[in-house]
Amino acid sequence: MTVKRNTIQRQLVLDAVCELASHPTAEQVYEYVVDKHPSISKATVYRNLSMLSEYGELLNIGSFHGSIHYDHNCSYHCHFICENCKQVFDISTQLPNVFDDLREMHGFEIKGHSLSFNGLCPNCST
Amino acid sequence: MTVKRNTIQRQLVLDAVCELASHPTAEQVYEYVVDKHPSISKATVYRNLSMLSEYGELLNIGSFHGSIHYDHNCSYHCHFICENCKQVFDISTQLPNVFDDLREMHGFEIKGHSLSFNGLCPNCST
DNA sequence: CTCCTTAATAGTAATTGTTCCTAATAAATA
């Protein structure tokens, strides 16, 4: 059995996503981390972002405008992506349990889902 | 005022997405169209896919596994993406009108949304 | 129908996001 090791690089990547709290991309995480740990490489950031997502410590919320965004909040919520400023907003709303119904009705083994809206945020719509 | 011109290339791209009906990527559309019109270039396929999406004649349903998928069905439905076979399935289900509520409650001008599930399809889960 | 404007095209180069590769490093266990 392979052991998951704790490295400062992995911790820095995880901390960055939490501290940025802006649904950052790998590039944005790299920019944030390289300040504190200049020798880190981009490959390390990419690798840790996907490993942390697999472990359930981060959430890959999908690819918007060409790059994958990550979220430190792994509990269920939706997102709103502004087409103008490209910002990703959290939308905390409860959708009824159609998800459970879907699971049972269609025979799909659902491991995750992504609900996102696009349009213009209050700032950009004026 | 710029005039949108009708070209055979644009029509072929639109037809391809309809005829394939498998949520194709730009690459898959190109492979399909180049048979009928060998001189078409990939840039033309990419350009027309994004223009047709802007015009509302196609739907960009998001980027899965590294490339954007398009749908000829522009009416509301969800998708299920199998993590194993990478197939995109249509899920026709009605979510209650939380979308209208969101629109009014948050001040976001919602132009579209995307709800997709990932996991294993019935074929792959056994 | 013919001419003219310019949107759209073909072909290719460039860019961007991401993954792969390899030798060196450093966690974790014995």
Add this chain to the structure above:
DNA sequence: TATTTATTAGGAACAATTACTATTAAGGAG
């Protein structure tokens, strides 16, 4: 403290997409 091997840095490779430029052709005006 020594050993194993997961992880790293750095750069090359790759794949999806966009940008660029000369050429072509759609469609409105005359």
